[in-house]
Amino acid sequence: MRRPPFLRKRPLWVCGAIVFAVLLGVAALTVAAAGPVNINTAHAEQLQSLPGIGPAIAQRIVQYRQQNGLFKQKEDIQNVRGIGPKKYEAIKDLITVK
Numbered sequence: 001m002r003r004p005p006f007l008r009k010r011p012l013w014v015c016g017a018i019v020f021a022v023l024l025g026v027a028a029l030t031v032a033a034a035g036p037v038n039i040n041t042a043h044a045e046q047l048q049s050l051p052g053i054g055p056a057i058a059q060r061i062v063q064y065r066q067q068n069g070l071f072k073q074k075e076d077i078q079n080v081r082g083i084g085p086k087k088y089e090a091i092k093d094l095i096t097v098k
Contacts, residue, residue, distance in 0.1 A: 036096040057082040
């Protein structure tokens with residue numbers, strides 16, 4: 001008897017990728033529901049609510065702000081080490097500087 005497609009064995013990395021995608025989507029929806037995160041006033045914990053921003057990058061954002069002043073435009077967050085074009089694309093609609 002053949003198993004239905006959803007019950008077939010899959011490599012572990014495929015299952016991990018699916019779980020990661022679901023969690024990333026949930027995180028994005030949670031941030032979107034709460035409104036954009038102001039990168040000029042947010043604490044490290046608030047910054048971590050953004051997809052792909054963990055404790056280390058959140059702390060770098062706070063340090064960058066302390067050393068260089070407020071972000072003038074949201075694109076300036078790419079000056080923080082660890083935030084490149086891909087990560088910026090993932091968060092640009094979830095952040096603000098106002």
